[in-house]
Amino acid sequence: MSKGKIIAIDGPAGAGKSTVSKIIAEKLKYTYIDTGAMYRAVAYKVIKQNKKITTPVIIEAAENMELDLRYDDGITKVFVDGEEITNEIRTPEVSKIASDVAKIGFVREKLTELQRKMATRGSVIMDGRDIATHVLPNANIKIFLTASIEERARRRCEELKSKGYNVDQNEISKEINLRDKQDMEREIAPLIKADDAILLDTTNKSIDEVVNKILDLTINS
Numbered sequence: 001m002s003k004g005k006i007i008a009i010d011g012p013a014g015a016g017k018s019t020v021s022k023i024i025a026e027k028l029k030y031t032y033i034d035t036g037a038m039y040r041a042v043a044y045k046v047i048k049q050n051k052k053i054t055t056p057v058i059i060e061a062a063e064n065m066e067l068d069l070r071y072d073d074g075i076t077k078v079f080v081d082g083e084e085i086t087n088e089i090r091t092p093e094v095s096k097i098a099s100d101v102a103k104i105g106f107v108r109e110k111l112t113e114l115q116r117k118m119a120t121r122g123s124v125i126m127d128g129r130d131i132a133t134h135v136l137p138n139a140n141i142k143i144f145l146t147a148s149i150e151e152r153a154r155r156r157c158e159e160l161k162s163k164g165y166n167v168d169q170n171e172i173s174k175e176i177n178l179r180d181k182q183d184m185e186r187e188i189a190p191l192i193k194a195d196d197a198i199l200l201d202t203t204n205k206s207i208d209e210v211v212n213k214i215l216d217l218t219i220n221s
């Protein structure tokens with residue numbers, strides 16, 4: 001059993017990052033840190049304010065928010081200003097605004113600082129868009145997880161349907177394409193594979209295959 005390592009998983013929406021990260025965290029008794037949930041929490045707070053969404057409104061929301069992530073028993077519970085919003089942050093609307101708030105330097109600096117603090121004790125698996133390139137460049141294992149757009153849209157669709165949302169795969173495909181483009185093209189800490197990250201295409205791989213590959217890399221690193 002490996003102890004104390006840091007695993008960074010980056011990749012586009014729907015690549016399977018959170019699914020595999022949760023399983024690996026459970027197997028290694030590591031803490032799973034879902035950084036996307038943090039950007040989603042900022043987006044949720046901004047939406048709830050019911051104001052026109054502008055950069056100053058986003059900065060103000062991020063500045064004054066108390067964000068708490070509690071990872072327990074395979075579930076990341078998300079709290080903003082004391083309110084639990086674990087399920088509320090998974091809607092397509094929050095996904096879209098999360099990508100918008102993620103462009104803003106103030107938001108990224110605040111969340112990056114928090115993410116680095118959360119990783120200081122090691123035994124951590126963190127997923128996101130800029131973990132290997134920016135948040136934890138000294139991570140022991142760096143993975144860039146991806147899959148075809150059709151497969152990623154199919155997975156996202158299934159996930160949302162299982163939660164009771166009525167969604168159309170074409171719409172989801174458009175939505176994640178747009179979001180990935182925005183995440184890849186932003187100026188600060190864009191979504192990009194780190195030079196030293198291992199590229200894993202999960203299109204035709206089972207969850208087990210992907211998990212075992214990352215476990216092998218971790219144990220042998």
Ligand code: DC
Nearest residue numbers: 035036037039098099102128129130
């Ligand atoms: O992984 P996710 O779909 O929950 O992430 C939601 C959005 O948050 C994503 O479109 C971009 C942003 N994000 C980011 O910019 N950096 C991260 N480390 C994680 C997420």
